[in-house]
Amino acid sequence: MIVDDHSVVTAGVRYWCGQADPPIELIDANARLANVWTGPGANADVVIFDLQLQTDQQEFTELRRLVDSGRRVVVYSQDAHNTTAVRCVSLGALAYVTKREGQEHLVAAVRAAAAGSPYTPPSLSGALVADDDPNRPHLAPMEIAALRAWFASSSKQMAATMLGISARTVDTYIERVRVRYANAGRPAPTKSDLVARALEDGLITLADLNNHPI
Incomplete structure (x- = not known):
């Protein structure tokens, strides 16, 4: 309506x-x-x-x-x-x-x-x-890139290959993101939780997910 x-x-x-x-x-x-x-x-x-x-x-x-x-x-x-x-x-x-x-x-x-x-x-x-809302954590460019690559991949190793960095570095970026969201009172302990947060904050779109099913 x-x-x-x-x-x-x-x-x-x-x-x-x-x-x-x-x-x-x-x-x-x-x-x-x-x-x-x-x-x-x-x-x-x-x-x-x-x-x-x-x-x-x-x-x-x-x-x-x-x-x-x-x-x-x-x-x-x-x-x-x-x-x-x-x-x-x-x-x-x-x-x-x-x-x-x-x-x-x-x-x-x-x-x-x-x-x-x-x-x-x-x-x-x-x-x-x-937006400068304290509930919306500000992520570094490489943290955002690591999230997007991980969402588009079946593993952190594949995400690392896409970005040209090590899987350990990808894991470090993702853990930093989890900490930032937890500190903002919006915990995201699982991959699906992080996807939801990224959608809420405009870091990815549904079109991105349709192109790269998780």
């Missing part, structure tokens, strides 16, 4: 969803958030929520209400400020897509959200990288 007060936006999103393979059925809330809770909207797999923030912060409260009730939300907004994107993700949105990012990223975000997974489009990735 889409909640947006611009009919031209809704028409465009409906067209994109219809062109998706397989097609995505879109329900129009007619710009009324109340319709998310009743009728067909109550059973929608994903809520595409237009965040405008033109007058007050009430929409953040509504976003939190949706998330707390178990709804899977993709925020779709013309607001491209990093702080807004990071706050929406912190409140539980599975993706933050700006209206300039278009069909490819919105459809991918909806698909991911329907599966209960986060999605990181380019704007959100940049916002997360620039």
